[in-house]
Amino acid sequence: xxxxxxxxxxxxxxxxxxxxxxxxxxxxxxxxxxxxxxxxxxxxxxxxxxxxxxxxxxxxxxxxxxxxxxxxxxxxxxxxxxxxxxxxxxxxxxxxxxxxxxxxxxxxxxxxxxxxxxxxxxxxxxxxxxxxxxxxxxxxxxxxxxxxxxxxxxxxxxxxxxxxxxxxxxxxxxxxxxxxxxxxxxxxxxxxxxxxxxx
Amino acid sequence: xxxxxxxxxxxxxxxxxxxxxxxxxxxxxxxxxxxxxxxxxxxxxxxxxxxxxxxxxxxxxxxxxxxxxxxxxxxxxxxxxxxxxxx
Numbered sequence: 567x568x569x570x571x572x573x574x575x576x577x578x579x580x581x582x583x584x585x586x587x588x589x590x591x592x593x594x595x596x597x598x599x600x601x602x603x604x605x606x607x608x609x610x611x612x613x614x615x616x617x618x619x620x621x622x623x624x625x626x627x628x629x630x631x632x633x634x635x636x637x638x639x640x641x642x643x644x645x646x647x648x649x650x651x652x653x654x655x656x657x658x659x660x661x662x663x664x665x666x667x668x669x670x671x672x673x674x675x676x677x678x679x680x681x682x683x684x685x686x687x688x689x690x691x692x693x694x695x696x697x698x699x700x701x702x703x704x705x706x707x708x709x710x711x712x713x714x715x716x717x718x719x720x721x722x723x724x725x726x727x728x729x730x731x732x733x734x735x736x737x738x739x740x741x742x743x744x745x746x747x748x749x750x751x752x753x754x755x756x757x758x759x760x761x762x763x764x765x
Numbered sequence: 766x767x768x769x770x771x772x773x774x775x776x777x778x779x780x781x782x783x784x785x786x787x788x789x790x791x792x793x794x795x796x797x798x799x800x801x802x803x804x805x806x807x808x809x810x811x812x813x814x815x816x817x818x819x820x821x822x823x824x825x826x827x828x829x830x831x832x833x834x835x836x837x838x839x840x841x842x843x844x845x846x847x848x849x850x851x852x
Contacts, residue, residue, distance in 0.1 A: 676805070677804065678803040678804045678805045678807075678809075681803075681804075682803060682809055718804055720789055720790075720804035721803070721804050723789070723790050724789065724790055724801055724802075724803050724804055727790055727792065727801050727811075727835060728801055728811050730834075730835065731792060731799060731801070731811050731812075731835050731836065731837035732811065732812065732837070734830060734835075734837045734839070735812065735817065735825075735837050735838045735839065738839060738840055739821055739822075739823070739840065740812075740817045740820075740821045740825065740838060740840075741817075741820050741821050742812050742816075742817055742820070742838075744820065747820045
């Protein structure tokens with residue numbers, strides 16, 4: 567029983583990066599992220615410092631992360647690193663489905679669009695946590711995470727509904743997001759011991 | 766004659782506003798798709814039950830939850846008689 571190790575998390579990221587044709591970049595040293603943080607701060611979407619320190623960001627197929635993969639910190643546990651990988655890959659799926667212009671329009675220009683895209687990505691956390699523990703994360707708490715994204719209270723309520731309805735399906739055995747499916751399939755093969763055995 | 770301009774206005778407004786507006790946070794089933802009304806008062810997808818079935822196995826349809834709290838994809842109950850009896 568190897569458990570959740572830095573090596574496992576690193577291998578998981580490598581698998582997902584390959585599967586979704588993605589690259590991972592250190593957000594803290596990426597000059598483009600400094601520019602994006604200024605833009606998002608001025609648009610009122612997210613606080614600049616918070617954006618750089620506490621959020622992973624995906625643009626196209628490039629994932630910018632504020633942590634070193636496999637190195638657990640107070641903000642980023644190993645399991646948190648694993649879940650955020652699936653979350654960011656779900657944004658790649660959205661980007662590919664919508665195309666760059668429509669995705670950017672929905673995410674940047676419309677709070678309703680941004681909230682929905684994020685709620686769908688947060689569904690990865692919901693699904694992976696359920697796979698591991700058999701418990702559902704609180705839809706209310708997950709949706710409250712969107713307060714940092716410059717969306718309205720109504721958007722947060724809709725996000726909560728999306729996550730609550732998703733939870734009803736997940737606890738009956740659904741896997742909704744394709745990136746969650748990919749992650750769970752990989753974990754079932756490489757780290758089945760992480761899953762709580764439910765009697 | 767006064768009816769004609771009014772009729773034209775009504776038709777014009779209808780033609781320019783074909784969007785199916787809804788009440789924010791309501792949910793519904795639209796075929797196999799569970800939807801929620803977003804803050805722009807437009808129906809958007811929560812999930813597609815056909816895709817859920819493809820990924821999760823079994824048959825899933827969009828249904829209203831028993832407690833009336835919303836609509837989502839739920840597994841289709843298999844009739845034991847169809848399978849030759851429950852095991």
